Amino acid sequence: MTAEPVAVDVVVVGAGPAGSCAATALARRGHSVILLERGPFAGSKNMYGGVVYPRILDQLHPNWWEEVPIQRWITRRSTMVLTDSQAMTVDFRSQHWADPPYNGATAYRPDFDHWLAQKAEADGVQVVTSTTAVGLLRDEAGRIVGVRTDRPDGDLRASVVIACDGVNSFLAKEAGLFREHQTAADNYTVGVKETIALPRDVIEQRFGVRGREGVDIEILGGTGGVNGGGFVYTNLDTLGVGVVLKLPALAAQQQRPEEIIADLKAHPAIAPLVEGGEVVEYSAHLIPEAGRSMMPTLTTDGMLVAGDAASMCLAAGIWLEGVNFAMASGMYAGEATADALAAGDTSAPGLAGYERRLGDTFVLRDHDKLHRAPGLVLSDRVQHQYPQMIANVVERVFRVDNPQPKPGLRRIVREERKRAGIGIRDLARDAWTGLRSFG
Amino acid sequence: MSRRPEWPEISFQDRMDTTRFDVHERAHIVVDGDTCAGCTTRECVVACPANLFVPTSDGGIVFNYEQCFECGTCYLVCNREGAISWSYPDGGHGVVFRRT
Numbered sequence: 001m002t003a004e005p006v007a008v009d010v011v012v013v014g015a016g017p018a019g020s021c022a023a024t025a026l027a028r029r030g031h032s033v034i035l036l037e038r039g040p041f042a043g044s045k046n047m048y049g050g051v052v053y054p055r056i057l058d059q060l061h062p063n064w065w066e067e068v069p070i071q072r073w074i075t076r077r078s079t080m081v082l083t084d085s086q087a088m089t090v091d092f093r094s095q096h097w098a099d100p101p102y103n104g105a106t107a108y109r110p111d112f113d114h115w116l117a118q119k120a121e122a123d124g125v126q127v128v129t130s131t132t133a134v135g136l137l138r139d140e141a142g143r144i145v146g147v148r149t150d151r152p153d154g155d156l157r158a159s160v161v162i163a164c165d166g167v168n169s170f171l172a173k174e175a176g177l178f179r180e181h182q183t184a185a186d187n188y189t190v191g192v193k194e195t196i197a198l199p200r201d202v203i204e205q206r207f208g209v210r211g212r213e214g215v216d217i218e219i220l221g222g223t224g225g226v227n228g229g230g231f232v233y234t235n236l237d238t239l240g241v242g243v244v245l246k247l248p249a250l251a252a253q254q255q256r257p258e259e260i261i262a263d264l265k266a267h268p269a270i271a272p273l274v275e276g277g278e279v280v281e282y283s284a285h286l287i288p289e290a291g292r293s294m295m296p297t298l299t300t301d302g303m304l305v306a307g308d309a310a311s312m313c314l315a316a317g318i319w320l321e322g323v324n325f326a327m328a329s330g331m332y333a334g335e336a337t338a339d340a341l342a343a344g345d346t347s348a349p350g351l352a353g354y355e356r357r358l359g360d361t362f363v364l365r366d367h368d369k370l371h372r373a374p375g376l377v378l379s380d381r382v383q384h385q386y387p388q389m390i391a392n393v394v395e396r397v398f399r400v401d402n403p404q405p406k407p408g409l410r411r412i413v414r415e416e417r418k419r420a421g422i423g424i425r426d427l428a429r430d431a432w433t434g435l436r437s438f439g
Numbered sequence: 440m441s442r443r444p445e446w447p448e449i450s451f452q453d454r455m456d457t458t459r460f461d462v463h464e465r466a467h468i469v470v471d472g473d474t475c476a477g478c479t480t481r482e483c484v485v486a487c488p489a490n491l492f493v494p495t496s497d498g499g500i501v502f503n504y505e506q507c508f509e510c511g512t513c514y515l516v517c518n519r520e521g522a523i524s525w526s527y528p529d530g531g532h533g534v535v536f537r538r539t
Contacts, residue, residue, distance in 0.1 A: 012462045040461070040531045043456045047510065048538030108538045130531025150529050170526075185515040192488045194454075226535045238538060251482035251516040256490065262448055283539045284488035284508040286515075 001050060008032040008126075009341055010334075011147055011158040013133045013171060015042035017323050018307025018330030019164035020116040020125075024060055025334025027123040031341060034156060035117065035125050036149065038132040043113025045166070047283040049191050050233040050240055051104040051216050052112060058101070059333060061119060069115050070105035071235035071304045072214025073098060076207070076330075079318065082221035082230075086391035087269035089217075098213055106233050106240070108215050124133065133165065136174050136303075143347075144175065144302035147164040160337050160346050161303045164330055167286045169296075169309035177296035177305060185247040187380075189228055189315070192257040197276035198236045206273050207234050218320060221387040222264045226250050230264050241265060241274055244287060246378055249286030257284070259369070271283040287322075289315045292371040298358070299351040305331040313367060316373035317382075318438070325363055332357035381422060381430060389420035399423035451490060455506050462505045463532035468513070470502040474522040479521075482516035483523070508534050 012023045015037035023035040039045045051074055051339035058062040075097045097103040121127050137146035137155055163171040167188075172178060198206075207215040219230035228245040243260050245432070265274050287292055288311035293310045298304060306312070307326035313430045314321045336353035340346045358364040376382055393416045397409065417427065470492070475481075476499050483492040483500070489508050493501045507528075514525040527533070 038527055039533075040535060044535045044537075045533075047536055099444050110536050110539065132527050132530040134526075183515075188485070188511075188515055190488060190510060190512045193539065195457075235538070240539075245510060247486065247516050250512075251480075251486045254485060256485055257488045258451065258490075260452065278450055279454060279457055281457050281536070281538050283458060283534075283536055284510045284512070286511045 007146070007157045008034050008114060008164060009158060010034075010160045010337055011156050012162045012164060014038075014164035014166055014307070014309070015117040015120075015127060015146060016113055016164060016166065016307060016326060016332075017116055018309070018312075018326040019162070020113070020120045021327045021330035022162045022164060022334035022337075023120040023125040024123050024198050026338055027120065027125045029335075029342075031336035031338060032092050033125045034158070035120060035127045036131050036133055036147070036156075037127065037129045040130050041110070041114055042117035042127070042129070043110035043369050046109040046113055047191070047193060047285045048109055048322065049193065049231050049244060049287075049320065050106060050218075051320075051324060052107055052322065053104045053321060054326050054327075055101060056328045056331070065100050065102055067115070068105070069111040070107045072106050072209070072212050074104040074106065074216050075100045075190045075213040076209060076215040078215065078217040080217055080219045081387045081390055082267060082269060083391045085268075086265070087396060088391055088394050089269075093248075104216070106216070108235070109321045113187065130339060133171060136161065137170060137319070144300065147171070159302070160351070162330075162333050163305045163309050164307045164326075167288050167308040167311075169305065171303075172305045172309050175300055175303055175340055177298075177300060179296075182294040182296060182311075185251075187294040187311075188247050189244045189287045189289045190250065190257070190284055191244045191287055192261060192284045192419050193240055193282070194261060194279045195235075195281040195283070196241055196274055197237060197280045198239060198277045203234055203237065203239065203254060209234065219264070220317075222267060222270075223382070224255050224260050224263060225253050226255070226260065227380070227383045229279060232270060238280065239274060239277060241270075246288055246289070248374065258282075287315065288313050288432045289374055291315065291374045292364075292367045295367070299348045299353050301347045304333045304337065304351055304354050306330045306331060310332065312363065312367075314370065315377070316370040316437070317377040319366075319370070328361065328363050329358060332361070332363070348383070367368060370437050372433050376430060376433050376437065379430075381426060385422050389416045389422060392419065394415045422424075455489060458506070458508075459535040459537065460506050461532050461535055463529045465503040465529060467509075467528040467533065468504045468507060469501065469524040471522050471524070472499050473480060474519050475500040478519055478522070480518060482518065483513045486512050486516045488512065
């Protein structure tokens, strides 16, 4: 070998939740790690649609809740179905989620991600910010041996590269880990969000919470003609209000994202919650929406992919998660890399412990079980026809039409199914897909 | 749907000005005007959350990179090979989120 000396054992690209957990796991095993971040600080490029579920941090940072910079602990979870003039909400509240270890929390990602990167730094990771990885370094045999950065003399050589460079992962694409159909626009949604300031006491009155308790409202419908969804969630003295829009559907119509948000905010079910608030930040980010079917090859010689870069987001309707999948996949990538370094084999077979760990845990088990869910949730029937049918059924159930007697529920459902143009076979097929996914 | 809230909506520029951008002199996204000239579908114009693609009266597209969220929507929805050259801004530059 005539190669230059290796600068560090591992370069982790991207100091989001995947990268910081990967780096921490490696540093704990005694390895030298550089964690690259292209923003001026970890988290500065990141946004999301509401809730982080941090229990996976039990393994890296026990009692994390004592120090994690969150906004509110979610104690109310609402799922809302909207039509132009109707809203049906399933609203659940649990005080079990108001105490450690909690369930979910709202957070500002620039705070949360920065904290997680600081934890990595405390474990001995060298965090290098304001540095963009612009490509992969390869040896004569084509094996990945580091990354090129945009710093002068910015080549970083390492035994292993862990790409946690986000949803657009140019490193995973350059390494040839995606098949072409996996990076088609159809697999992505764009999340667009307003951060809206309101006094803390006004938020607590409107949403019925106190102290650090918070609310997450996930919305089906309310995105105009574009398939997707909406959300409203509470921070301490701001709200996150936004929409998630399927890319080809968004590009094929005339309403712009901020106009779709404006319509959502004007809906009679939403307007009283957001009224009078001041937009204090506007943001957008892509979401890898299609789950298992768009996951790249996860390991190659000298490199692993984790987090959004590996399409680890779970967009399965009633479950919308991402940060936890990023943290877990990053942690397992770090552990598997430590094993490979100890065994002296960082080829793809040597790194196979990564995929084995993912397969043994919720990361791939949830994704495998729910691999049909993203398609179902974003289908035209679930997006447009079922919400209308459900709202009309509920409206007729509760409408008192005296002197007409009450109609039977079966008749209402049959009539509203027909009125919404839903065939019985399609309904049965969707029910079966839903049962197999969620059951 | 044409409902609008009773309180005033902020202008698009005011909306964008709520977000911090540390702009680098190098444009990280370059749009090839010649390729765009014959495009009739113009997916980027409606889809870009930052509204950075502006049609011109002569059928072209003017693009501003300064207030870009670096999301990637434009290159994914674009149907024209080579119209959009997309990369990240140089390290330390571009969008800086704070309460997202």
